[in-house]
Amino acid sequence: MTAAVKEPSMLLQKEMIAGNYEAITSAPETGRKVSSTFVPGNLNELLMCFGIVNNLPEINAIQNGMRRLSGDYIMEAEKGGHSEDVCTYVKADIGMMGRGNIAPNGKPFPDPDVLLLSYTGCYTFMKWFELLRAEYKCPTLMLHVPYTGDGHVTPNMIDYVVKQLKEVIIPGLEEVSGVKFDIDRLREILALSAKAEDDLVWCLESGKHKPSPIDAYFGGVYYIGPIFTAFRGTQEAVDYYTALRREVQARLDAGQGPTTPDGSVLTDQKYRLVVEGPPNWTSFREFWQMFVDEGAVVVASSYTKVGGMYDLGFRHDPADPLRSLAEYCLGCYTNRNLPSRVDILAQYVEDYQADGLLVNSIKSCNSFSAGQLMIMREVERRTGKPGAFIETDLVDPRYFSPANVKNRLESYFQMIDQKRRGANKAA
Amino acid sequence: MDMPVSKAGAIARRCEAIVDDLSFQAARDWKAAEPGRKVVGFLPVYVPMELIHAAGCLPLGLFGGGDRIEVIHGDAYYQSYICRIPRSTIELGVTGRLDFVDGLLFPFVCDVIRNLSGMWKVMFPDVWTKFFDTPQNFDPEIGGAYYVNELRELRADLERLTGRDIPDAALRASIALYNENRRLVRAVYDARAAEPWKAPAADVYVVMRAGLMMPVEEHNALLADYLAALEIEDRPRKDNVRVAIFGSFCEQPPLALLKSIEMAGCYVVEDDYALVNRFITEDVATDGDPLEALSNAYLRHSVETSCKYVPNEADKGRFHVERVKETGAEGVIYAAPSFCDPALLDRPMICGRLSEAGIPNMSFKYAENSGQMQPIREQAGAFADSIKLWS
Ligand code: SF4
Numbered sequence: 001m002t003a004a005v006k007e008p009s010m011l012l013q014k015e016m017i018a019g020n021y022e023a024i025t026s027a028p029e030t031g032r033k034v035s036s037t038f039v040p041g042n043l044n045e046l047l048m049c050f051g052i053v054n055n056l057p058e059i060n061a062i063q064n065g066m067r068r069l070s071g072d073y074i075m076e077a078e079k080g081g082h083s084e085d086v087c088t089y090v091k092a093d094i095g096m097m098g099r100g101n102i103a104p105n106g107k108p109f110p111d112p113d114v115l116l117l118s119y120t121g122c123y124t125f126m127k128w129f130e131l132l133r134a135e136y137k138c139p140t141l142m143l144h145v146p147y148t149g150d151g152h153v154t155p156n157m158i159d160y161v162v163k164q165l166k167e168v169i170i171p172g173l174e175e176v177s178g179v180k181f182d183i184d185r186l187r188e189i190l191a192l193s194a195k196a197e198d199d200l201v202w203c204l205e206s207g208k209h210k211p212s213p214i215d216a217y218f219g220g221v222y223y224i225g226p227i228f229t230a231f232r233g234t235q236e237a238v239d240y241y242t243a244l245r246r247e248v249q250a251r252l253d254a255g256q257g258p259t260t261p262d263g264s265v266l267t268d269q270k271y272r273l274v275v276e277g278p279p280n281w282t283s284f285r286e287f288w289q290m291f292v293d294e295g296a297v298v299v300a301s302s303y304t305k306v307g308g309m310y311d312l313g314f315r316h317d318p319a320d321p322l323r324s325l326a327e328y329c330l331g332c333y334t335n336r337n338l339p340s341r342v343d344i345l346a347q348y349v350e351d352y353q354a355d356g357l358l359v360n361s362i363k364s365c366n367s368f369s370a371g372q373l374m375i376m377r378e379v380e381r382r383t384g385k386p387g388a389f390i391e392t393d394l395v396d397p398r399y400f401s402p403a404n405v406k407n408r409l410e411s412y413f414q415m416i417d418q419k420r421r422g423a424n425k426a427a
Numbered sequence: 428m429d430m431p432v433s434k435a436g437a438i439a440r441r442c443e444a445i446v447d448d449l450s451f452q453a454a455r456d457w458k459a460a461e462p463g464r465k466v467v468g469f470l471p472v473y474v475p476m477e478l479i480h481a482a483g484c485l486p487l488g489l490f491g492g493g494d495r496i497e498v499i500h501g502d503a504y505y506q507s508y509i510c511r512i513p514r515s516t517i518e519l520g521v522t523g524r525l526d527f528v529d530g531l532l533f534p535f536v537c538d539v540i541r542n543l544s545g546m547w548k549v550m551f552p553d554v555w556t557k558f559f560d561t562p563q564n565f566d567p568e569i570g571g572a573y574y575v576n577e578l579r580e581l582r583a584d585l586e587r588l589t590g591r592d593i594p595d596a597a598l599r600a601s602i603a604l605y606n607e608n609r610r611l612v613r614a615v616y617d618a619r620a621a622e623p624w625k626a627p628a629a630d631v632y633v634v635m636r637a638g639l640m641m642p643v644e645e646h647n648a649l650l651a652d653y654l655a656a657l658e659i660e661d662r663p664r665k666d667n668v669r670v671a672i673f674g675s676f677c678e679q680p681p682l683a684l685l686k687s688i689e690m691a692g693c694y695v696v697e698d699d700y701a702l703v704n705r706f707i708t709e710d711v712a713t714d715g716d717p718l719e720a721l722s723n724a725y726l727r728h729s730v731e732t733s734c735k736y737v738p739n740e741a742d743k744g745r746f747h748v749e750r751v752k753e754t755g756a757e758g759v760i761y762a763a764p765s766f767c768d769p770a771l772l773d774r775p776m777i778c779g780r781l782s783e784a785g786i787p788n789m790s791f792k793y794a795e796n797s798g799q800m801q802p803i804r805e806q807a808g809a810f811a812d813s814i815k816l817w818s
């Protein structure tokens with residue numbers, strides 16, 4: 001297989017993630033404390049206040065998926081008594097532990113000093129860290145973020161999250177790190193977060209142009225890398241998003257589309273899609289290429305919002321740091337109720353002038369998947385644009401069937417063509 | 428010739444008819460008996476039924492369609508890898524079987540039921556629908572304060588639904604009635620644990636499930652009758668082993684499955700089927716602020732189950748081990764619905780703790796419409812035999 005061609009920003013974010021793996025695996029020498037925590041609702045800014053390195057198990061699972069190690073890890077976990085029915089991220093993580101817990105840089109992961117259980121929008125998180133806690137026997141700090149079941153954040157929810165931050169999370173992190181909390185430091189960090197968030201939003205919204213200078217799903221997972229992981233709140237992230245913005249602007253100026261894995265530039269965009277759901281990681285390039293081959297570009301996606309819905313206006317706010325962290329956690333995509341998700345997706349289809357909504361339904365993930373068929377139908381009904389549904393998994397290669405996915409995509413594109421012909425006739 | 432039906436058996440058959448009735452005629456009749464009455468349904472695992480009762484509404488437990496409904500529409504809403512209960516619940520909704528239900532509560536248990544609350548809002552916009560979250564922080568000042576406010580919100584919602592206030596006194600009276608209910612429920616469970624041959628698992632099950640479909644006053648009377656009937660029940664005692672069932676708190680197994688376990692040589696002496704009426708383990712205070720009282724009961728006196736976080740590692744599975752000891756169970760069958768994240772993610776931890784405590788355990792998966800009982804009978808039979816052999 002030839003190496004994938006990447007945009008400069010993709011290479012840069014790869015370096016950043018590699019740097020974070022170095023920081024994690026060298027913790028035994030540097031003496032830095034290590035936390036494990038989840039991507040949605042992650043409190044990177046807070047961890048930075050205590051000098052704690054941030055290790056994100058989903059990112060490890062993704063890395064292992066892309067490097068085709070996850071299949072074995074999942075089997076290992078299933079052999080150990082974990083059900084074939086549950087989220088494969090959890091099993092990839094547990095299986096990796098069983099195989100020596102080796103990081104992508106080839107060095108062993110140190111045991112975490114703290115599990116920061118930011119429980120945001122996914123039930124599995126709670127059990128995942130109960131399972132890890134049983135292994136590591138380390139302090140576990142639970143931040144319960146209530147679900148916005150009625151479609152809005154209430155003052156009671158904010159108070160509850162802020163109180164937990166003040167009385168559970170911050171004292172807990174002080175104890176683990178031996179560093180005293182400094183709210184002014186947090187303010188400084190949050191100001192940097194907001195800056196990077198501005199540029200990220202600008203980049204994601206460039207998908208509204210025709211041709212789109214970005215792919216907001218496959219390319220999008222690279223673009224969100226720094227901000228969703230250990231870099232939100234750092235100068236590095238600010239610089240990354242400035243560079244990314246320049247890169248996207250240059251393509252816009254040149255009327256160019258995004259670079260694709262085979263090195264071509266997808267400027268002739270026949271189909272514009274909004275995609276709901278996480279991607280498949282084990283066949284990521286192959287999956288992406290299927291879209292490229294058909295001339296399909298993704299102009300907006302929900303997966304790029306799991307770590308924060310900045311495009312809806314949210315910014316981390318140095319003026320009210322803890323409240324802002326609470327609002328951030330409460331507003332992540334999967335913490336929003338289904339009617340809100342329908343609204344968001346239907347709006348994307350309109351605002352990004354898409355041909356329709358494609359759902360990639362993930363076997364592992366009830367948080368995303370339970371209800372997606374209704375979401376698809378409802379978005380179709382509201383926008384009058386056809387939807388399509390494919391099923392894959394995140395990191396379990398057993399659930400990626402290229403032929404099926406390809407077939408589905410092809411018939412979807414035919415459906416869009418038909419719809420266009422119909423519209424032309426009527427006009 | 429059929430055995431004459433005992434008094435306990437007759438009560439159970441009456442309850443079974445209620446549970447089996449997917450048109451919910453008993454609840455419909457209750458509603459029709461007086462103008463203005465409202466029915467508020469709820470899904471597993473726990474809601475404070477006291478509040479619904481105090482609002483003058485009938486709390487109606489909805490646990491899917493079991494094996495008695497043909498799911499036609501529901502499957503179009505769910506992928507194959509999602510459990511059965513949401514699809515049969517959708518089926519109940521779209522076929523009009525729940526058209527008399529005025530409000531629906533979707534408690535926190537997992538992301539499937541959580542998301543179903545949003546689907547209901549979209550699909551049935553005229554029904555008052557609420558996702559009911561319970562805290563995962565158990566400090567009265569933090570999780571407790573949040574929960575009291577959530578209960579206040581629920582109370583206000585119910586007041587809007589009925590157009591009537593819910594005074595504290597009414598809520599206290601409802602709490603007292605549910606305390607009575609919990610005491611009677613515990614008494615039935617204790618009686619069964621003492622003499623399981625008198626109270627078949629499937630009978631106790633329907634007696635409990637039917638209680639979630641009728642006014643609590645009626646259920647209290649029924650439970651008292653059932654307890655009295657159990658005392659005079661005369662059934663032969665078999666050489667069965669005593670087992671506890673865990674993992675079955677949400678989607679319910681078909682009755683045939685419960686019967687199969689017993690036929691395989693197991694007496695069920697403890698279970699977490701339709702846990703709602705055993706979720707709170709002690710009386711809720713009837714003095715002071717009733718919302719505080721409900722909150723404290725949840726924080727301090729509720730069972731360990733998969734929809735709750737366990738703050739201390741050492742406590743994980745403790746509840747299960749203790750219940751096994753208290754009920755004298757000789758082994759545990761961990762029976763989880765297929766594709767059930769809560770039960771299946773918890774399984775290695777709970778079963779690990781049981782094994783550490785020297786309690787034999789086995790597990791299998793089921794669905795509410797499981798039809799093939801033979802494999803389960805064989806597994807449960809082999810499990811019973813192994814216990815007999817080694818104990
Ligand atoms: S269930 Fe979904 S959101 Fe939760 S950990 Fe798995 S993939 Fe992530």
Ligand code: SF4
Pocket residue numbers: 510511512513536537538539540677678764766767768769770
């Ligand atoms: S059976 Fe399990 S997965 Fe399904 S709704 Fe109930 S708790 Fe959730």
